[in-house]
Amino acid sequence: MTPLENPAGRTALGLPDDFWLGAATAAYQIEGAVDEDGRGTSIWDTFSHTPGAVERGETGDVACDHYHRMPQDVAMMKDLGLDAYRFSVAWPRIQPTGSGAVEQRGLDFYSRLVDELLAAGITPWLTLYHWDLPQPLEDAGGWPERDTALRFADYAQTVHAALGDRVRHWTTHNEPWVSAFLGYAAGIHAPGRRDAAASLRAVRHLLVGHGLATRALREAGAESLGITVNLYAVSAASDDPADVDARRRMDGMSNRIFLEPLLLGRWPDDVLADLDAVGLGDELRGPTPEEDLALASTPLDALGINYYSRHTVAAGGEPGSEPAYPGSADVRFVNPGYPVTDMGWPVDPTGLSEVLESVHALAPDLSLYVTENGAAYPDDVVVDGRVQDDDRTAYLDSHLRACATSIARGVPLRGYFAWSLMDNFEWALGYGKRFGLVRVDYDTLERTPKRSAEWYAALTRRQ
Ligand code: FCB
DSSP: OOOOOSSSSGGTOOOOOOOEEEOOHHHHHHOOTTTTOOOOOOOHHHHHHHTEEEEEEEESTTTTTTHHHHHHHHHHHHTTTTSSSEEEHHHHHSSSSSSSSOHHHHHHHHHHHHHHHHTTTTEEEEEEEEOOOBBBHHHOOOOOHHHHHHHHHHHHHHHHHHHHHOOOOOEEOOOOOOOIHHTTSSSSTTTOOOOHHHHHHHHHHHHHHHHHHHHHHTTTTEEEEEEEEEEEEEEEEESOHHHHHHHHHHHHHIIIHHIIIIISOOOOHHHHHHHHHOOOOHHHOOOOOHHHHHHHTOOOEEEEEEEEEEEEEOOSTTTTTOSSSSTTSSSSESSOOOOOTTOOOOOOOOOOOHHHHHHHHHHHTTTEEEEEEEOOOOOOOOOEEOOOOOOHHHHHHHHHHHHHHHHTTTTTTTEEHHHHHHOOGGGGGGSSOOOSSOOOOOOOOOEEEOHHHHHHHHHHHOO
16 A cells, blocks of 8 residues: 655645544543443443453453543644544433433543643534443333433433533434444344334434434523434445345435434335334334424534445345344345455445535535544554554545545535544454554553554644
């Protein structure tokens, strides 16, 4: 792989001068300190301690130890020249049992983080829920229960009351698709359930919770409110009508099942029809569809999009082989020749432009942000003690150029957050997959910027 030269600022890649360049993390993936300052147990603590759930039995107990190293980590962000930092708040640090009693020490940690960021000239971008549901709420039924949405809105207000004077950018959920379908249908994420009906109720209640929280925060004076969804470019493996239909179903169950309620106030008809065919449509519709869709489509100021890859799909496959897609489980993922990352995800930057432009067509006035994009690679090329990650650098470069292309075509894309600031706990895959701009040595917890970090710092520099 040919090493890329350092860019002379963002405009060298065709990005506007006021385009934000940031980096993202999530609480459970970096914080550690799971028993400190009154933090309660989350579904990820329970799941990661369940034998066989996470590779090599790894957990987030220590992770990157960010809870103790936060000031140094913010200094590292400053060295990278980040305009903004996207982090998530751990609900069980704020409400250890998921409702009622508030733990002030938890709020204080995020308050210190926000102050540290502002002092470093970095805009805080706060996500309220990145998958760490307090375990007592899961014990009461979790997201398949409507009450969880009400609890989420209470929690959102508590965090906003403490930080709303300094944090302008609020995201309700990160990737509700993952919460609902990997957590409740495929069971490969916490809480590890395999119940298609429950996963569809979870979709609905995640969106209801989003709407309730958005309304409450708006009323409390919040100005910039949004949600982050993970979207995919989707192609059919061939022109065969069965493959073309597989593409429709995959787009429906990956993208439109969230985009349509959020942006258009409706469930996609074709998705409901597919679900009705297997007796599951009413799980998504629920008993009060009008009220739920009105909540789901509460106006947004910004939509966050996480983009990693293109799905290419064909009909067939073993029956039920893809349980993360209820009603469409008999599909096959194929790769028509894209290079893949260490996750096995096909690399296709044109898919990012495609996704941005299709969302823009649905919601022409909405500001968009890429809230995650990045790549895992083995990072085994080390030159003078530093990871020479030309593969990751090329991935970031090509996807940022795709952003520039879409902006030139009129998409109001305002910023981009690299996933991730540093290597961290990659959920069910543990510490084996490295996404960071900065390397973390899990024995010493030492942070070492990779070559991609140097490249990114050159990009963020304003001339
Ligand atoms: C996204 C998650 C993030 C990280 C990346 C690789 O789905 O939001 O936490 O795990 O994938």
